[in-house]
Amino acid sequence: MSETLSDQTAGATSGTASANALELTGVSKLFGALAALSEIDLAIKPGERRAVLGSNGAGKTTLFNCITGDFLPSSGRIRMFGEDVTRFPAQERIRRGLRRTYQISLLFNGLTVRDNVYLACRGVSRGRYSFLRPRADDSLMHASEELIAAVHLTDLIDTPVAVLAYGQQRQLEIALALAGAPRLILFDEPAAGLSPTERRELVEILTGLPGHIGYVIIEHDMDVALRVAERVTMMHNGRIFKEGLPEEIENDPEVQALYLGDGHE
Amino acid sequence: MQSNLPDTPLANPTAPRWWLWIVDRIAAIPGRAWAVMLILLVMPLVANDFFLFQIFGWSFILGIVALSLMFLAGYGGMVSLIQMSVAGLAGYMVALFGESGTAISLGLPWWFVIPLAIAIATLFGSLVGLLAVRTEGIYTIMITLAMASAFYYFTRQNYTIFNGYTGFNLVLPPALFGVDWRQPVAFYYLTLVVAGLCHLLVTYVSRAPFGLALQGVRDNPRRMAALGFNVTAHRVAAYAFASVLASIGGILLVWQNAQIAPGTAGIHATFDILIIAVIGGLSRPSGPFLGAFLFVLLATFAPDVLRAIGASGERYKMLIGAIFLIVVFVSPDGLLGLWERWKARMVRDDMMRGGGGVDR
Known part of the structure; x- marks a missing residue:
């Protein structure tokens, strides 16, 4: 068992200082003929806070499942802190500082x-x-x-x-x-179903996290997403559609037509 | 005023840590457990030899084997039907490597044979676990049942290790400290102490990281992996631990019967263990022992009861089956569940009557 190795990594001993916390290159996930993810390229810097937006079925949760190791991607590579973890089981990724929450509490x-x-x-x-x-x-x-x-x-x-x-x-x-000692956390719709007070508490918890902890958050509530994220990635039909600063995404006409216009709660 | 009270260890700051720990533990044992322990300890004063050896001795042994199933099923969510085969294999190994009335026994000393038997049976149980943990629910039951059947037919047909149909006879416990451990009183205390230790061990481990994580695996294996646990390895480790318990039960069983044959770990015996664990209740380690006691009482006295009411004594399995059905029907968590509900009702009635707290 590689426990002795993985237990050491909590203090950022593995990977180089310049490596991205998370780096996906050409990650695709097929379910039969359905491409839930196609050719995803994504890079998250250490300590970065990123929001992932997109309508239902855009592939956000599938993306998280591939990063956690719940599914193996059909193609592409996943690197964490400079280390190729594409074939690693979930627990090995977790022991290297990855964490996640689930949309439906598990x-x-x-x-x-x-x-x-x-x-x-x-x-x-x-x-x-x-x-x-x-x-x-x-x-x-x-x-x-x-x-x-x-x-x-x-x-x-x-x-x-x-x-x-x-x-x-x-x-x-x-x-x-x-x-x-988390280094990168994936939050899957943490605010779903929460009351306004609970949402405020959630935003406080997220913004209050120490600076070296980065996270990726899937969030439908734009108020929450834009307040807790430094950059925003917009997904559509299993692809990355747009990436930018929160203001850019919010004011992007294409994004507004696609997402904010219809079906935004 | 001068106190006449002797210095209690609790009040003694110089007492060593381990002593304080033990005193703490003992103080934490509830009164009900004390009562059960006291009754069991003085049982030989009132019970006759038949009861001590055949009823209590057998109950404790079946209880230990069923406890290994309770650990897997109750804490791990894995219903394994291999536990009786593991127990049987340990019994066979004791007979094969130790002394018996059969020529192929090797006659090695007991202090070597017992650990060896436990090790071999645990290895076997862990290997079955390795296959079984990749399945869920009914498929775990099927795969372990298939292994148990294979083991049974193998013991019937193999003569070099298992001596086929006849098995081994005259397998006796070592006369340690000059005691004949098959004397009813000695055997009673032997099985009582071993069963008590197994019960304590499972209770303790259930709150240790290994046991807690196993309950986590039961509730949500996917989340456990997402917390850094190796779910498969944890399940296999649970099979290994349960196999140690089952093989201890198997060794006591071969000593009690003084013989072992394929039927000892046959298909009937496999299901008996499942029935015992379910009748008793899978939520706590005391369940299997309750279930075993009821099962042994039924298996022993059902023929007499049936004959007394004018029915044929051979149909005693039907009576066991009917009582099994009733218990499962009335309480999903076996006898333990009945007890819990009775307790809850007592509390409720007490509150209705306006009594403040409940006396424990």
């Missing part, structure tokens, strides 16, 4: 809030197979409690996840993605 319903976050911390450290229970002064347990506090769930720390309200589950999703 949590461990049989476990408590504390155990969910503890597992996230444990997954990117040693002792994944440990038979010893964490002691009272366990550093990962301490880290878990801090993450839970950061997403305002301390009062519910010993509550089973299954009984949490929807918005609280979304917050827990984010806590899981912040565990360990």
Whole structure:
């Protein structure tokens, strides 16, 4: 097992300083005859905050699944921090500093809030197979409690996840993605279904992240997307349609015709 | 005022850490568990030899094997039907490498044979796991059932290792400390202590990172990979751990019967373990032991009960089947589920009557 290798990478030991956090070259994903992604070229610099926009079926979530390793791309290369991870299983990419949240919360319903976050911390450290229970002064347990506090769930720390309200589950999703030492986080519609207050809290959490943590966020809510992103990538029919600064994209007539004009909630 | 109380270790700051830890643990054991432990410890004062050896001894052994299934199914979401074969293989290995009344036994010393038997059976269980973890749900059941059948027919046909139909007889536990461990009282305490340790171990591991992560794999394997866990490796490790438990049960079983033959780990025995685990309940380690106790009572006394009401004694399996159906029908989580619901009702009634808290 390559655990000893991957556990070291949290402190940016692998890859060169100039390498992009994420670099996709010519990534395509075919489902039978359907091209969910075709010839995607994308480069995210370390610490960069990028929003990905596009209508339903534009291929945004498929893109995330290819980056995480849930699917292998049909063609093309994926590099993370200078390292070719195209054929790596998901857990190896995660151990190199990638994190992601899911559009529909994927949590461990049989476990408590504390155990969910503890597992996230444990997954990117040693002792994944440990038979010893964490002691009272366990550093990962301490880290878990801090993450839970950061997403305002301390009062519910010993509550089973299954009984949490929807918005609280979304917050827990984010806590899981912040565990360990993330370097690049993929947020898949984190604001979907949240109340205005919860959206404000979400924007605070995202903008408050340390500068070395970059992220890519899929977001339908333009107010959220344009406030938390430095650059915006617009996807359409599995291709990259436009890329630019938030203002440029917002004012682009083609983008407005395609996306903002029709079906923008 | 001078206190007459002796210094308790809790109040003693110079006590070593491990001692404080043990005292802490013991203080955390609920009163109900103390009561069960006390009753089981004094059981030989009231129960006769038949009960100690045949009812309790057998219950503890089947409980250990079913516990290995509970660990896989309850915490890992993997219903494995290979557990009885793993137990059987461990029993066979003890008979083959140790002493028995069969010529092909090698007669090696027990301290070498027991770890070897556990290691071989665990390897076998892990290899089956390696194949089974690539499947989900009903396919896991099918593939492990296929392996269990293959194992059964192999033991019947192979004479060089398994001695075919006859198997091995006169397989006796080592006379350690000069005790005949097949004497009912000695065997009772042997199986009680081993079962208790297995129960403790599973309870402890369920809250350790390995067990927690297994429950994470059960709830959401895809997310576990996205948190950095190797889901396949974790599942195989769970099979390995469960195989160790099952092989311990298998060794005790061969000692209890003093013999082992293909039927010991046959298809019937495979399903018996599944029935025990489901009747007892898969949510906690005590479930399999409850289920095993009920199963053993039924298997032992059902023929007599049937004869008493004028029916044919051979139909006792029908009675077991009917009770299995009733338990599953009334409570999806077996006897444990019934107990939980009864407790919940007691609490509710207490609150209705205006009683403040519930006495634990």
